[in-house]
Amino acid sequence: MAAGFVTKAFRGLRWPRLPAALVSCSGHAYGTAAAAETAALPTLHESTDDTENLLRLSLNQPDFFRLSEIFNLKDLFNARVHLGHKKGCRHRLMEPYLFGSRLDVDIIDLEQTVEHLRLALNFTAHVAFCGGVILFVSRRRQFSHLVESMAKECGEYAHTRYWQGGLLTNAHIQYGTGVRLPDLVVFLSTLNNVFQQHVAVRDAAKMNIPTVGVVDSNCNPSLITYPVPGNDDTPAAMELYCRLFKMTINRAKDKRKQLELLRGLGSSAGPL
Amino acid sequence: MAASRAAVVGSLFWKCGSCSTGTFLICTNVNTQLLSRQICATPAMRRKNLAAAGPQKFTEEFIKKQVEEFNIGKRHLANMMDEDPQTFTQEDIDVSIRPRRKHHPGDQVFPRQTAVQWGEDGRPFHYLFYTGKQSYYSLMHDMFSKILAVEKYQDRLRSKNLFSLDTKQISLAGSRWLLKEELEESLVENISDHDFARFIQLIERLVALPYGAAEEEFVLGYRRQLEVQSSKQEIQPLQYDQKGVAYSTADGRRKMSTASVTLKDSGSGKFTINGMDQLHYFPVLQDREQLLFPLHFARMLGRFDVDSSVTGGGRSAQAGALRLAISRALLSFLPEGQVEDMRQAGLLTPDPRVKERKKPGQEGARKKFTWKKR
Numbered sequence: 001m002a003a004g005f006v007t008k009a010f011r012g013l014r015w016p017r018l019p020a021a022l023v024s025c026s027g028h029a030y031g032t033a034a035a036a037e038t039a040a041l042p043t044l045h046e047s048t049d050d051t052e053n054l055l056r057l058s059l060n061q062p063d064f065f066r067l068s069e070i071f072n073l074k075d076l077f078n079a080r081v082h083l084g085h086k087k088g089c090r091h092r093l094m095e096p097y098l099f100g101s102r103l104d105v106d107i108i109d110l111e112q113t114v115e116h117l118r119l120a121l122n123f124t125a126h127v128a129f130c131g132g133v134i135l136f137v138s139r140r141r142q143f144s145h146l147v148e149s150m151a152k153e154c155g156e157y158a159h160t161r162y163w164q165g166g167l168l169t170n171a172h173i174q175y176g177t178g179v180r181l182p183d184l185v186v187f188l189s190t191l192n193n194v195f196q197q198h199v200a201v202r203d204a205a206k207m208n209i210p211t212v213g214v215v216d217s218n219c220n221p222s223l224i225t226y227p228v229p230g231n232d233d234t235p236a237a238m239e240l241y242c243r244l245f246k247m248t249i250n251r252a253k254d255k256r257k258q259l260e261l262l263r264g265l266g267s268s269a270g271p272l
Numbered sequence: 273m274a275a276s277r278a279a280v281v282g283s284l285f286w287k288c289g290s291c292s293t294g295t296f297l298i299c300t301n302v303n304t305q306l307l308s309r310q311i312c313a314t315p316a317m318r319r320k321n322l323a324a325a326g327p328q329k330f331t332e333e334f335i336k337k338q339v340e341e342f343n344i345g346k347r348h349l350a351n352m353m354d355e356d357p358q359t360f361t362q363e364d365i366d367v368s369i370r371p372r373r374k375h376h377p378g379d380q381v382f383p384r385q386t387a388v389q390w391g392e393d394g395r396p397f398h399y400l401f402y403t404g405k406q407s408y409y410s411l412m413h414d415m416f417s418k419i420l421a422v423e424k425y426q427d428r429l430r431s432k433n434l435f436s437l438d439t440k441q442i443s444l445a446g447s448r449w450l451l452k453e454e455l456e457e458s459l460v461e462n463i464s465d466h467d468f469a470r471f472i473q474l475i476e477r478l479v480a481l482p483y484g485a486a487e488e489e490f491v492l493g494y495r496r497q498l499e500v501q502s503s504k505q506e507i508q509p510l511q512y513d514q515k516g517v518a519y520s521t522a523d524g525r526r527k528m529s530t531a532s533v534t535l536k537d538s539g540s541g542k543f544t545i546n547g548m549d550q551l552h553y554f555p556v557l558q559d560r561e562q563l564l565f566p567l568h569f570a571r572m573l574g575r576f577d578v579d580s581s582v583t584g585g586g587r588s589a590q591a592g593a594l595r596l597a598i599s600r601a602l603l604s605f606l607p608e609g610q611v612e613d614m615r616q617a618g619l620l621t622p623d624p625r626v627k628e629r630k631k632p633g634q635e636g637a638r639k640k641f642t643w644k645k646r
Contacts, residue, residue: 133395135402145420148413152399159402161409167402174404180394182402 051130054259058129065125065251068118071244073110076117079240081230082108084217094217097229106217108229120212120226121248124184127210128156128252132183135159136245137200139192143238147188150242154249157182159200163192168203187213188241189232190224197223214241407459408467415474418490422481429483442479442488447495449475454496505611505620507603520604524596526623529585531593535601539577545594546581559591566599566619570606596622 058064076082084090084098084106099109127134134156138147144160151158159167164174171179185204190213192198197220204211205223213224214232221227231237346365350357353368389406390396400406400413429435450458452468463471478484479491510518518537523530543550543563554560567573578598582590599619603611614620628637635641 131393131395145413145416148400149417155399157396157399157402159400161403161405164404167404175389175401178394180390180396 050263054256054263055130057259058126058255063122065122065129065248065255067121067125067248067251070121070247071114071117071240073114075240076110076113076230079236080234081113081237081240082110083231083234084108085233089218091218091220093221094215094219094229097215097221097227098217108217108231113229116226116228117230117244120228121244123210123226124186124212124245125248125252127184128249129256130183131256133157133180134184134186134249135182136186136188137163137198138188139163139198140189140232140238141193142235143188143242146238146242150246154246155253156249163199165199168200168207168209181207182209185209185211186245187211187224188238190215190219191232405461405463405467407461408463408471411459412471412474415478418487419474419478419481422478422483422486425486426481426483435482437482439482440485441482442485442491444479444495446500447492447497450494450496455494500612505603505615507611510604518605520601522597522600522603524593524598524600524622526592526596527585527589527626529582529589529593531580531582531590531597533578533580533594533597533601535598535605536577536579537575537605539575541574541576543578544580554587554591556587559587562591562595563598566595566602566614569614569617569619570602570610572602572605592623595619 082099084094087101087104087106090098090106094106097109097112099107101107124134136147136151136156136158138144138160140160147160148158166174168181171181185200187198187201190198190201195218201211201213201223210225211223212226213219213221213228214230215221215224215227216230216232219232221229230241346360347357349365349368350360353360353364355364389398389401396402398406398410400409403409426435449472452463452465455468455471456463475491475494478487484491508520508522510520512518513536519534521532521534523532525531545553550560550563554563564573567576580594580597582594584590585593596619599614603614603620606614630636633641
């Protein structure tokens with residue numbers, strides 16, 4: 001419910017979103033404590049103006065990174081994203097996302113999934129475009145290697161191991177002073193090995209870090225900012241998600257480099 | 273707090289009059305909440321948590337400065353001792369300064385520590401930084417990638433019917449796995465016992481694969497050579513008497529008896545103890561077997577003339593002492609490989625068992641006085 005309100009808020013309010021985006025990109029969100037103010041930014045005045053202009057540019061169009069081309073409903077169906085768990089494992093809050101159940105197996109509504117996935121990928125792309133730190137979390141041992149390799153390839157971060165209690169909430173003692181916390185946490189499976197909600201969901205919510213999460217029919221979608229109802233058990237589905245996230249992040253980063261190059265060319269041509 | 277909030281909201285209401293919409297009210301409410309939130313900080317909270325800070329961390333500049341100061345001090349010391357500063361070694365330093373204060377170069381005092389892990393923009397360098405144990409987990413990740421690569425290769429061979437199990441396996445003989453402390457040192461990170469066990473499990477899994485020999489170099493990097501124990505044995509060189517016959521002498525001890533033995537080569541198997549023949553000195557078969565075992569093991573039974581003397585102890589102790597002395601004397605005559613065999617057979621190990629002392633309050637070493645319930 002909170003997630004629904006937040007998405008509506010983000011969709012409705014355009015300009016207030018910009019400072020929030022700026023704030024999160026520069027790492028000054030409540031996630032990083034006061035010590036992060038000393039963390040360096042591109043602190044020159046000209047570059048902050050440039051970044052502001054770039055961000056305004058990216059927020060002008062609804063699908064700036066053209067992510068609707070990356071996937072369609074048929075791809076999701078072929079990757080078996082619609083297959084949920086059995087009726088007995090169903091979580092009450094997932095009922096709105098389910099299409100129905102067949103022979104006791106819950107079927108996830110792929111039309112809703114497509115919509116949610118577009119939103120989630122768009123948000124991820126914007127965060128990557130601003131140079132935000134993205135952390136991929138999954139506690140499924142089958143796909144640990146896949147997720148870590150994917151994170152390495154797109155230049156972001158992964159945590160598919162045992163989650164020590166204070167990693168987000170006690171960061172200055174765990175890592176050292178002046179550490180920058182992730183700006184987005186992407187859950188490729190929100191449950192841990194004992195089928196309880198991953199601690200990072202609650203901790204990210206505590207530290208005001210937005211989350212994107214693939215929620216299966218036995219998961220709790222309430223604390224996740226951009227839930228994506230879908231299967232998190234099949235290798236085909238996981239490979240699809242990894243591929244999609246990698247593509248969005250690479251697209252966003254390439255776009256950023258492209259625009260900066262154009263700006264660079266523009267500014268060098270200007271005084272001449 | 274609630275009263276003040278209500279007062280603020282009330283004043284806003286008064287100002288806006290009729291133009292207050294639902295959303296606007298919510299926004300202002302949120303703002304006032306943020307502004308008037310009090311963060312309670314007790315003196316206990318403000319006190320620095322020294323225990324949680326971890327081991328003292330030194331920056332690169334600090335270490336460099338210490339190294340420079342050490343070098344300057346070294347030059348001053350050399351001048352004081354009228355020695356050449358260029359060739360003033362660590363040993364000279366230790367000799368000239370009294371042992372109370374150690375004067376060591378920087379890298380010995382300050383242990384290897386990790387530098388700052390993130391760049392100017394705050395983004396960490398390593399993709400597994402947020403796990404807390406980046407080097408260990410990246411090592412596990414790389415090992416697992418190697419396992420997957422080998423398994424993929426095996427599958428390719430299987431599909432072409434070229435898979436066979438009699439491939440050369442990685443040889444692990446004569447070496448041991450890295451210890452936990454050594455791994456911690458190489459990764460510059462703290463590892464738990466569970467983590468270390470997992471690491472060993474994974475690397476053994478890699479070794480066990482049929483075509484794992486491709487990663488031999490990587491695996492042997494995590495093995496340490498075991499010292500060959502027999503190299504520690506001191507073998508006396510052979511001595512020759514006037515006629516050119518080789519002989520060797522050795523001593524042995526067991527319980528309270530000491531024995532001294534002289535082995536002469538090209539003999540007939542004569543065995544003399546304290547001037548008597550071994551058959552008369554040791555009527556019991558068990559003792560004679562003990563004497564002959566080293567020669568029998570080395571397959572040199574009829575070759576030597578043995579002349580020995582033994583004092584102290586009882587029958588069995590004297591036999592044991594003689595056995596040890598004969599084995600030690602025999603080492604000079606043996607080829608290289610057989611010394612290790614003798615050691616592994618237990619012929620060269622002195623038996624440490626001695627009579628245990630009697631304790632006060634007890635009958636003997638272990639026997640207690642009669643226990644009465646009441």
